[in-house]
Amino acid sequence: MERRLVAGVDSSTQSCKVVVCDADTGEVVREGRASHPDGSEVSATHWWRAYEKATSGGLLEGVAALAVGGQQHGMVTLDERGKLVRDALLWNDTRSSGAAEDLVRELGGALAWVDAVDCVPVASFTVTKLRWLAEHEPDNARRTHRVVLPHDWLTGQILQSRGGFHDWTTDRGDASGTCYWSATTGDYRHDLVELAFGRQLELPRVLGPAEVAGRTHDGAVVAAGTGDNMGAALGLGLRTGDVAVSLGTSGTVFAEHDAPIGDGNGYVAGFASATGGHLPLACTLNAARVLTAGASMLGTDLAGLDRLALEADPGAGGLTLLPYLDGERTPNLPESTGNLSGLTRSNATPANLARACVEGMLCNLAAGVDALRDKGIRVNRVLLIGGASASAAVRRVAPQVFGVPVVLPAPGEYVGLGAARQAAWALGGTDEPPQWDVARGLELEPPVGAALEAAREVRGRYDAWQQQVYPTGAAG
Numbered sequence: 001m002e003r004r005l006v007a008g009v010d011s012s013t014q015s016c017k018v019v020v021c022d023a024d025t026g027e028v029v030r031e032g033r034a035s036h037p038d039g040s041e042v043s044a045t046h047w048w049r050a051y052e053k054a055t056s057g058g059l060l061e062g063v064a065a066l067a068v069g070g071q072q073h074g075m076v077t078l079d080e081r082g083k084l085v086r087d088a089l090l091w092n093d094t095r096s097s098g099a100a101e102d103l104v105r106e107l108g109g110a111l112a113w114v115d116a117v118d119c120v121p122v123a124s125f126t127v128t129k130l131r132w133l134a135e136h137e138p139d140n141a142r143r144t145h146r147v148v149l150p151h152d153w154l155t156g157q158i159l160q161s162r163g164g165f166h167d168w169t170t171d172r173g174d175a176s177g178t179c180y181w182s183a184t185t186g187d188y189r190h191d192l193v194e195l196a197f198g199r200q201l202e203l204p205r206v207l208g209p210a211e212v213a214g215r216t217h218d219g220a221v222v223a224a225g226t227g228d229n230m231g232a233a234l235g236l237g238l239r240t241g242d243v244a245v246s247l248g249t250s251g252t253v254f255a256e257h258d259a260p261i262g263d264g265n266g267y268v269a270g271f272a273s274a275t276g277g278h279l280p281l282a283c284t285l286n287a288a289r290v291l292t293a294g295a296s297m298l299g300t301d302l303a304g305l306d307r308l309a310l311e312a313d314p315g316a317g318g319l320t321l322l323p324y325l326d327g328e329r330t331p332n333l334p335e336s337t338g339n340l341s342g343l344t345r346s347n348a349t350p351a352n353l354a355r356a357c358v359e360g361m362l363c364n365l366a367a368g369v370d371a372l373r374d375k376g377i378r379v380n381r382v383l384l385i386g387g388a389s390a391s392a393a394v395r396r397v398a399p400q401v402f403g404v405p406v407v408l409p410a411p412g413e414y415v416g417l418g419a420a421r422q423a424a425w426a427l428g429g430t431d432e433p434p435q436w437d438v439a440r441g442l443e444l445e446p447p448v449g450a451a452l453e454a455a456r457e458v459r460g461r462y463d464a465w466q467q468q469v470y471p472t473g474a475a476g
């Protein structure tokens with residue numbers, strides 16, 4: 001019997017990755033990728049070019065269904081004819097941090113937002129970018145007729161180019177990152193769009209988890225797609241007690257959950273999952289690129305940084321790095337910078353600096369794991385994914401910093417796999433997504449005895465320094 005093929009696209013911050021899989025088993029049969037330009041303000045046309053390059057050479061031949069997982073939150077503005085008004089402002093663009101503060105105050109505080117959409121706006125969220133646009137670019141704001149997200153736009157482009165476009169669509173997962181759609185009620189909050197932008201905008205139709213966005217002229221199904229983290233959760237098949245930590249451009253910590261999270265501190269955002277439930281998530285702006293920056297500071301590459309970090313003892317000889325190189329979102333410190341403490345003549349070695357980069361990046365994420373735990377999420381183990389999970393030093397330090405077993409799923413593009421699984425689900429029209437096995441790779445145990453004490457000291461020193469430099473509250 002000929003096998004049915006499905007494809008999943010991960011249109012993320014740094015690149016576009018496409019996996020073609022067997023629809024019944026999830027086995028990957030072909031892969032393609034292409035880079036995106038750097039920056040936090042990017043023309044969406046680059047995503048389309050990267051998608052075309054990644055799928056060139058017949059990559060999608062015989063594919064019966066596909067779906068797009070995309071970087072969350074980006075503001076893509078369209079005019080009345082569906083043309084791009086300006087470059088997209090991405091999730092990691094912090095220019096709307098003042099707008100976020102204003103919006104929180106205007107609605108009546110953080111709890112009012114949690115009540116409305118289970119999230120407290122920070123600069124990453126689309127609603128704050130709308131306010132920034134209205135305030136700073138009145139001409140572009142006037143021309144803006146519709147706002148969509150990166151995965152919505154790419155899904156629309158695919159359908160337009162292959163003859164099956166009817167309407168702009170999104171899904172629950174990505175819609176929940178706008179701050180004007182509620183995962184609790186499943187409805188848009190048009191009043192919040194009006195609050196942010198001063199008038200209403202056309203918004204994409206929110207599809208259910210296995211709904212079809214359209215069919216191409218040759219009959220391929222284009223599924224709803226979703227945000228990249230929701231895609232990764234579907235690709236990993238997260239179970240109760242599993243917390244995923246993704247080390248890409250962003251660092252994310254998330255888990256499947258059956259209820260809104262209600263975090264008035266704004267540390268954990270109450271997103272929706274791609275399966276109809278909830279996906280509480282904490283996100284940092286600083287993950288894999290802290291290591292790239294560390295390597296470049298040390299005049300080496302990522303392999304060199306790994307070698308150095310593995311030479312140093314836990315605690316980096318007393319060095320502690322707050323890794324806020326791009327400002328920070330969680331904690332909400334958009335104006336913050338990286339900060340190194342504890343430097344002496346005797347510990348000033350490349351090895352200690354390399355280790356401090358790895359420990360600092362992971363301690364920042366461990367605070368996210370703690371925040372999920374504090375909100376009642378069971379943390380039996382951490383599943384580590386994303387580009388920087390390939391680092392040997394990260395694999396050594398992660399169980400020490402997280403303090404629970406760390407599972408490294410077999411290397412794979414889990415966002416793309418999740419999108420492909422969603423495509424197979426929409427193709428099959430079943431109640432549940434198809435059962436695909438996720439090959440579990442290594443399982444790393446947390447330290448015990450003296451090593452546990454040393455690990456606790458690293459976390460303790462990080463938390464103390466964090467509070468000293470940026471006492472709870474905003475930076476700047």
Ligand SMILES: Nc1ncnc2c1ncn2[C@@H]1O[C@H](COP(=O)(O)OP(=O)(O)O)[C@@H](O)[C@H]1O
Nearest residue numbers: 012013014015248249288302386387388390391
């Ligand atoms: N062995 C490695 N050690 C550390 N970082 C790595 C390694 N391999 C890849 N990376 C980093 O992973 C990042 C890309 O990860 P990815 O999850 O694809 O990010 P994104 O989804 O944000 O585009 C890049 O910043 C890259 O430098």
Ligand SMILES: O=C(CO)[C@@H](O)[C@H](O)COP(=O)(O)O
Nearest residue numbers: 012013071072091248249250
């Ligand atoms: O803003 C978030 C999550 O809320 C980010 O996780 C983006 O979705 C970008 O993801 P990567 O490109 O880093 O994977």
